[in-house]
Amino acid sequence: MxxxxxxxxxxxxxxxxxxxxxxxxxxxxxxxxxxxxxxxxxxxxxxxxxxxxxxxxxxxxTNKGETRACYILRRHRLWEVFLFDKLGIAFDQAHDIACQLEHATPNELADQLDLYLNYPPVNPLGEPIPRCDVQPPAAPTVALA
Structure with missing residues (x-):
């Protein structure tokens, strides 16, 4: 696309x-x-x-268009979190870079980025990161003795 x-x-x-x-x-x-x-x-x-x-x-x-838009927005906001939180890049610059990266990032890489960032719920501006149909793994349960 x-x-x-x-x-x-x-x-x-x-x-x-x-x-x-x-x-x-x-x-x-x-x-x-x-x-x-x-x-x-x-x-x-x-x-x-x-x-x-x-x-x-x-x-x-359409549903198909919605799904595609969801994944693009998800990749964009994950890159904003990574660039801002992990690399310390100012948000305006992180946003501009994320605009470029969102188009070149396969969904599999976005999944790995999501995992690396520990499934952030929002970007640095507090905007929700859409889950699309991707679900973070359930937190492990610890049996209490």
Missing amino acids: SESVQMYLVTIARLRQGDQPVPLSLLAEALAVSPVSVNEMCRKLQDQGLLIYTPYKGVVL
């Missing part, structure tokens, strides 16, 4: 208000692209089954 497609999915996920469609004008503004470009891309993403586009109303993610 191209970086451009990933950015559309994550941006739609961030802009949505409940189950209301995200207007294309708002999406174009957030992505800093022309409304015509947004319209064309949204039609392509609808053809791929990632969103539903309703003319004059906007777009909503």
